[in-house]
Amino acid sequence: MTTKIRWGILSTAKIGVQKVIPAIQKGNFCRVEAIASRKISRANEVADALGIAKRYASYEELLSDPDIDAIYNPLPNHLHVYWTMKALEAGKHVLCEKPIGMNADEAKALVEAAKKYPGLKVMEAFMYRFHPQWEKTRELVQSGKIGQVSLVQSFFSYYNVDPENIRNKADIGGGALMDIGCYCVSFPRFIFDEEPVKVAGQMDFDPVMKTDRLSSGMLQFSAGKSATFTCSTQLMPFQQANIFGDHGHIQIEIPVNAPPNEPSQITLRTREKTESFVFDAVDQYTLQADAFAHAILRNEEVPTPLSDAVGNMTAIDGIVASAKNNQWIVL
Incomplete structure (x- = not known):
C-alpha cells in the first residue's frame, strides 16, 4: 500500500521554491518527485537545489507522468483553474494556491469539472x-x-x-x-x-x-x-x-x-x-500538505472543500x- 503521495510541482514560482516545496518534502505522507517549468534550465536549477529527481520542460509532460499522484499548482491566479482542470483530466489530485481563481464563476466551473472525477481530491491552499x-x-x-x-x-x-x-x-x-x-x-x-x-x-x-x-x-x-x-x-x-x-x-x-x-x-x-x-x-505548509495527502491516502474528504473556495x-x-x-x- 502506498504510504506517501508522490508530488509534481507546476512551475518554479517563488512561493513554491522558497516555502512550499521544502515544506512538502518534510511531510510524513509526501514525496516531491518532479517539477516543471517552461524553461528546462530553470527546472534543472530548482530541481538540483531542492533534490528533485525529475524535471520537465512543460506542464503537459509532468501531468502525463504516471508516477505522479498529486499536483501543487502555484501558478499566477489566472492560470489556477485552467491547469487544475488539466491536472484532473490527467488523473491527478490538486492542491491549488489561493485564490482558487479569478472570480466565483471560475470557482463554480472548477466545482462542476471536479464532479467528473469523484476519486480525485482538489483543495484551495489556505495554509493558515x-x-x-x-x-x-x-x-x-x-x-x-x-x-x-x-x-x-x-x-x-x-x-x-x-x-x-x-x-x-x-x-x-x-x-x-x-x-x-x-x-x-x-x-x-x-x-x-x-x-x-x-x-x-x-x-x-x-x-x-x-x-x-x-x-x-x-x-x-x-x-x-x-x-x-x-x-x-x-x-x-x-x-x-x-x-x-x-x-x-x-x-x-x-x-x-x-x-x-x-x-x-x-x-x-x-x-x-x-x-x-x-x-x-x-511549518504550516507541511501540515497542509500532510493533511491533503492523508485525505488522499484514506480516501476521505479534504479539510477545505471546493465549496469553501466558491464562498470566498x-x-x-x-x-x-x-x-x-x-x-x-x-x-
Whole structure:
C-alpha cells in the first residue's frame, strides 16, 4: 500500500521554491518527485537545489507522468483553474494556491469539472487554517471563552511596487484584495463557519499598474456578526487578526505568515484575566500538505472543500462590485 503521495510541482514560482516545496518534502505522507517549468534550465536549477529527481520542460509532460499522484499548482491566479482542470483530466489530485481563481464563476466551473472525477481530491491552499494557533483560536471561540462573538477584524500589508511582479499585474489577478485580502475574507468565514449575507468595499488603485493597492471591506453575517479588514500592497509590512466577543478578545499576532522556525503566540483577554498561548515552531505548509495527502491516502474528504473556495470568491466578487458601485452588495 502506498504510504506517501508522490508530488509534481507546476512551475518554479517563488512561493513554491522558497516555502512550499521544502515544506512538502518534510511531510510524513509526501514525496516531491518532479517539477516543471517552461524553461528546462530553470527546472534543472530548482530541481538540483531542492533534490528533485525529475524535471520537465512543460506542464503537459509532468501531468502525463504516471508516477505522479498529486499536483501543487502555484501558478499566477489566472492560470489556477485552467491547469487544475488539466491536472484532473490527467488523473491527478490538486492542491491549488489561493485564490482558487479569478472570480466565483471560475470557482463554480472548477466545482462542476471536479464532479467528473469523484476519486480525485482538489483543495484551495489556505495554509493558515492548519496552524495550531488558528485551531486553538477556533476552539476558544466555539467553547465560549470570549462569549458571544460578533466581530473579526484583520489587517495585512506589504510593500511591493515592482511593475514586473505578478502581484502588480491587474489582468492576471494581481492586487491587494486577491493576493492578501483573500485571507482577510477567509478569516471570519472560518471562525463563524458561515457565509456573509452582504458585503461592502472600498478600493484605491495604483494609477500606473491599475491594481488595487489599498482595499478595505466589511462583511455582514447572520445575527449581528460582522467582519472588517484592510489590506495593502504599498504600506509598511504588518499583519494582525482580532476576534471580539462580549466577554473577551483574541489577538493573533501573525495570522498568515507564522514563522516556521519560531514559536507563535495568541493572546486571550477576558474580563477576568489575560492569558497567552505559545505554540512550538511548526511549518504550516507541511501540515497542509500532510493533511491533503492523508485525505488522499484514506480516501476521505479534504479539510477545505471546493465549496469553501466558491464562498470566498463570491465574497471577494461582492467587495469588488461594492467598491465599483458604491453600495452594499447582497450575496
